[in-house]
Amino acid sequence: MEKIVILTGAGISAESGLGTFRDEGGLWAQHRIEDVATPEGFARDPALVHRFYNARRVQAAKAKSNAAHAALARLQMDFPGEVVIVTQNVDSLHESGGAEHVIHMHGTLAGAFCPACSHRWASPPEMAVGEPCPACGAATARPDVVWFGEMPYHMDAIYDHLAEATLFAAIGTSGQVYPAAAFVHEALQSGARTVELNLEPSTGTSSFDEVILGPATETVPSWVDDLLSPR
């Protein structure tokens, strides 16, 4: 039975108006990672970190899923084998585009997390410093997003999926952040075919059997059409 494992990055949500990180003028050109996406940054200035994620949460809530998100949902629905979507994105556009069981390895803007008792709950649209945890009352609640230096979520499940993949696709990711950037090597180990769909070649592009360049809203729907057309 064919099993397709798909890794997505910020590029799949770019045409929905959400900024990527490393493109011209991207999020890391506007903010220092160490200030807004590390535990040390949060400890140093939690208000700045909340402001950063509040702005992204409000923007993500207004964004609409695009044809690439919809195409992956269609693939999940109509493909005769299993289709697993692993995303580095913290937006919910895969879900609003109809995808199911999406694995958010970097967490989600929709979630809040209590470092004191590990309780998780649905984040309010805007979090504030000193937000009390609904379970234990500790005033150190944070966005349930994985920061640099922290272990991404669901890694065991992801490696199990990669071990069974017959096709691995990386869509809209620059291939610069680990462990996601090494998933293609895991897939090659298990004998999967590998394809990259990106606006431009990623850092890891040479590891892929096939590279399809262009905007995701064009390349992903036609890639899905090919996968679903009778061979």
Ligand code: APR
């Ligand atoms: N269609 C397809 N690809 C696109 C599009 C588009 N319309 N627009 C941009 N891209 C590509 C860019 O060419 C780039 O290779 O998407 C990629 C985005 O790369 P990054 O900005 O580095 O985003 P990503 O790879 O998701 O970053 C990974 O880094 O900062 C951390 O946690 C953050 O999850 C993020 C991780």
